[in-house]
Amino acid sequence: MFYLIALLIVLLIIAWLILIYNRLVKLRILTEQAWADVDVQLKRRHDLIPNLVETVKGYASHERKTLEEVVKLRNVATSATSPQEKIEAENMLTRALRQLFALAENYPDLKASANFQKLQDELARIEETISQARRYFNAVVRDYNTAISVFPNNLIAGPLGFSPKIFFETEEEQRAVPQVKF
Template sequence: MSTSLIILVVIAGLVFWGISIYNGLVAMRQRVSQAFADVDVQLKQRHDLIPNLVETVKGYATHERETLDAVVKARNAAIAAQGPAAQGAAETVLSGALRQLFALAEAYPDLKANTNFQQLQTELADIENKIAAARRFFNNAVQEYNTGIESFPAVLVAGSLGFHKREFFDLGETRTQVEQVPQVKF
């Protein structure tokens, strides 16, 4: 009787241990998904702001069509990108195009002095800061999740339960360029 009780306790312990590991991994996976959604929200705000910025610049710099088209094209590519790696690459291109747009504004004093343009620049700088914070939170959640599924004893069951490594939101080689907040000069 006592041997079967010990076996039953060991089996129950293993079941609770498995449930605990599974629930912990699910919680970490949900945190990663939520963090990615937060990045996505910030990127959408950025994407929504860009057409207003382009329209404002158009009024002052109509013959700078190539720069304006590059910003619109980069925005559309960023909207269409799927997954952290593709979004990171597309956002890098978009940030470069926006830098060109702000450099263009330096050549047009009336545009630089325009209140609407100044407000859009300020909003964009604020959104860039929020995007950076959301990316850091996402990458931290991914790091915790990846560590969780690769740590013992979870590594024994994580793969068979459908838990796989997630990608970081990496900006690649152009990280130093993108991490610079757009300059707002008056």
């Protein structure tokens, strides 16, 4: 009878460990899938940028420095490999794109261009989709990081190689509320 109770306790502990492990694996896979979704949207943005730059070039050819910076940062963003590198590169690219659109304000013909407006609208849609994908990714990372940090999961997560994931956060200056002056 004692052996039967001991066996039952051991089986319950093993089942409990398996459940925790499977939940952690599921959450890790969700974070990887959520990052892939963000990455797809970032690729869509990268594919749109050359068209946008070419359109602006036709109207603002003497603004070469800004255009070259956008192209350079796009190339950096597409060649980044780790999530941390991609996040940093994407934040720099976002700043450069804002400068590009600010530059467009100085060229009424460019602002009136149907092609530029179409590209700007498409980029705005992509940016919104990126924002949604980033929010989902951050929510999944939060759940994963919480799951590997709480007791008793942390007793299993650490030895089995589950490490915290980083959030896709925007830089402080992107969070700032724009000032409107009349």
